[in-house]
Amino acid sequence: MNTLIKPIASMFFLFYLGFELQAQTDEKVLETIYKTALTNGQSYQWLDHLSNKIGGRLSGSENAELAVQYTKSELEEMGLDKVWLQPVMVPKWVRGLQEYAYIESVPGEQMAVNICALGGSVATPGNGLKAAVVEVKTFEELAALGTEAIQGKIVFFNRPMQPDLIQTFDSYGGCVDQRYAGAMEAAKYKAAGVIVRSVNLRLDDYPHTGSMSYGDMPVEQRIPSAAISTNDAEKLSALLADNPNLQFYFKQSCQQLPDVQSYNVIGEITGSEFPNEFILVGGHLDSWDLGDGAHDDGAGVVQSMEVLRLMKLSGIKPKRSLRVVLFMNEENGLRGATKYAEEAKRNGENHIFALESDAGGFTPRGFSFQAGDNNYAQILSWQSLFKPYLIHYFEKGGSGADVGPLKSDTNVLAGLRPDSQRYFDHHHAAIDTFEHVNKRELELGAATMTALVYLFDKYGIVKEERLKPVMD
Template identity: 65%
Template sequence: MKNNYKVNSKLVLLFVIACTSFGFSQSTDQLQIKKLYDTALTEGKGYDWLNYLSNQIGGRLSGSIQAQQAVNYTKSQLDSLGVDKVWLQPVMVPKWVRGTPEFAYFETSPGATTNVPICALGGSVPTPPRGIKANIIEVEGIEQLAILGKEKIEGKIVFFNKPMDATQIDTFTAYSNCVDQRYAGALEASKYGAFGVIVRSMNLRLDDYPHTGSMGYGDQVESERIPAAAISTNAAELLSTSLKLNPEIKFFFKQNCKQFNDVESYNVIAEIKGSTTPEEVIVVGGHLDSWDLGDGSHDDGAGCVQSMEVLNLFKKTGYKPKRTIRVVLFMNEENGLRGGNKYAEVAATNNEKHIFALESDSGGFTPRGFTFDSSDKDFEKVLEWKSLFEPYLIHSFKKGFSGADIGPLKKEGLVLAGLRPDSQRYFDHHHAENDTFEHVNRRELQLGAASMASLIYLVDTYGF
C-alpha cells in the first residue's frame, strides 16, 4: 500500500512538472510573439523601406537599372541592421524592355474607332513597326482554339476573354484557373495561323488598367512567334459586346518591346547565425524584381521589406536564434525564376541543411494566416501553434502552395510556407499601373511582418 502511494505521488509530481513546463513554454511563446507584434507596429522599418523602393526607385524589371538600384539599396539597409553576414549572389537574368507606350483601338467601320487600354505581355515579341490590324475572333480559353480550327483563326487576332471566376473566394484559385491564356495563348494561337493575341487582364474588378505578366513561346522559333498584349477588363467587356453586334470588327495594336541578351544581377542575402545549431538554415524571403507599369509595392516590395523586417525585429527584441535565420531577396521571379533556381542550386552545391522556408508574395494586405507545403506529420505540429496567432486574428492554417521562389528548395523533410494576406483586393493591383505605394497600409504591412517573424521564432524554437 505504501509503495503504491509512493508511485502515485511520483506520477502526480511528474504530471505537475509537465503541466508547469508546458505552461511556462506557452507563456514564454506568448510573451515573445507579443513583443514581436508590438515592436513591428511601433518601431518597424518595413514601411519606410518600401517607401524608398517604390517612390525613389520604382518598378524593378529584371535586368533594369532600377533592379540594380534596388539591389544596392536593400543590401545597404541590411548592412545597417548589424546582422552577421550580408552578401550578393550573382545570377544571370533575362532583359526584356517594353519600349515606347503601346497603342490599340478597334474599328467598327472605316474611320469609326475606339481606343483601348493595352500593354504588352512580358516576353512578347513586338508588332511590325506599323502595328497589326486584322479581324478579331473571341474565345473563352485555349481549349476553344482546337474547336474553331485553322480555318476560322488564320489571319486574325485571337481575343482571349476568359474572366477570373468571381464566385471563388480564394482569388488565387480564380487566377490559376485562367492565367494559362496569358502565358501560353500566343504559342497556341500561332499554331492555327493567328497574327497576334490580346488577353483579358487577370483582374476581378472592372477598370481601365491593363495588367501585364509573363508569357512564353517554349522552344518555338523566333520567326513563328506572334505578339501578345493584355487589355483592361472594361475594354474586354466593351469589345466582347461590340463583337456580338458586329463580328467584322477590326482590331489594331502596336508595341515596340524587345528581348535582349541575359545580364548579370543578384539575389540579396543576409543572415543571423544560429547560436546552437547554425548548420540548420531557416529562409524567409520575397522577390525584389517587379513589373515596370507600377512601382511593385504589393508585388513584391511588400514581401521583401517584411522579410527584412524579420531580422530587424529579432535584433530589436534581443532574440538570439538557435538556428541560422537567412533573408533572401530573390531576383527575377516575374519572368524566369532565375533567382530562386540559383539559390537552390548553390544551397545544394554547398550541402546546406534547410529545415524551413517562408515566402511573402501575395501583397501587403491584412495577414490571415499561412499555407504549408509539408508532410501531414509536420503540418500537425504547425497546427499546435495556431492558438498563439489567434489573438492577432491569424486563423487560417492550411496545406497548400508556399511560394515560387522557395519552390526549387523542395525536398523530403523540408517544410515550405507562404504568408497569406486577405486576397480580395490583390488582383486589382497585380502587374498593373496602380500597384503603387499609396495602396499599401502601414499597419497591415507591419502585421504581416510580425506574423512571419512569429512563425519563424516558433520553428527556430521547436524545429520539425
C-alpha cells in the same frame, strides 16, 4: 567616454532582454514581437524608398540594380553577421514606347482601348498590326475553330476570373494559362496576334501585364501578345457580338535583349546552437514595370528584411541560422530562386524551413504549408498563439515560387497568406503603387512572419515517418 559606454550598455540590455525572453512563454514573446513591429517598425519606410525613390524593378533594368544596392546597404546597417550578393544571369525584356490600340467598327471610326504588352512578347510590325478578331474563352474553342477560321486574325482570349471563388488565387489559376500560353497556342493556327483579357476581378481601365511564353517556337513564328483592360474587354466582346467583322489595331515596340548579370541579396544571422540548420525568409526584389511593385513584391521584400530586424530588436538570439533572401527574377524566369537552390545543394546546406511573402501587403490571415503530417501537427499546435491577432488560416497548400525549389522530403515550406480580395486589382498593373499599401497591415504581416520564424527556430522540425512497403 560616452561613445564607449553607450554600446556596452546596449549590449548588456540586449543580453538581459534575451535572458528574459528565454524565461517567457511563447505568448509573451509573440506579444513582444507584435508590439515592436507596430511601434518601432521599419518595413513601411523601406517600401517607401523602393517604391517612390526607385520604382518598378524589372529584371535586368537599372532600377532592379538600384534595388539590389539599396537593400544590401540596409541589411548591412542592421548589423547582421553576413550580407552578400549572389550573382545570377537574368533575362532582359524591355517594353519600349507606350502601346496603342483601337477598335474600328467601320472604316475610319476608331475607339481607343487600353492595352499593354505581355512580358516576353515580340513587337508588332513597325506600323502596328490591324486585323479581324476571333473571340474565344478556352484553348479547346480555339482548336475547334481551326486554322481556316483563325489564320491572319487576332485571337481575343476573353475568359474572366471566376468571381464566386473566395480564394482569389484559385480564380487566378483558372484563367492565367490564356495569358501565359495564349500566343503559343494561337500561333499554331497561324493567328496574326493575341489580345488577352487582363487577369483581374474588377472592371476597370488598367491593363495587367505578366509573363508569357512561346515555348520552343522559332523566333520567326512568334506573334505579338498584349493584355487589354477588363472594361475594354467587355466593350470589345459586346461590339463583336453586333459586328463580327470589326477590325482591331495595336502597336507595341517591346524586345528581348541578351541576358545580363544581376543578384540575389542575402543576409544572415548565424545560429548560436545549430548554425548548419537554415531558416529562410524571403520575397522577390524584381517587379513589373507598369507600377512600382509595392504589393508585388516590395511588401514581401521589406517584410522579410523586417523579420531579422525584429528578431534582433526583440532580443531573440536564434538557435538556427536565419537568412533573408531577396530573390531576383521571379516575375519572368525564376532564375534567382533556381540559382539559390542550386548553390544551397552544392554547399550541402540544410534548409529546414523556408517562408515566402508574395501575396501582397494586405492584412495577414495566416499561412499555407507544404509539410508532412507530423510537422503539420506541430504547426497546428501553434495556431492558438496567433488567434489573439486574428490569424486563423493554417492550411496545407502551396508556399511560394521562390522557395519552391528548396522543397525536400523532410523540410517545411510556407507562404504568408494575407487577405487576397483586393490583390488582383493591383497585380501587375499601373496601380500597384505605394499609396495602396496600408502601413499597419504591412507591419502586422511582418510581425506574423517573425512569430512563425521564432517558433520554427525554437522547436525545429519533426522527423517524418516513412511508410514501410507492404510485403506480400
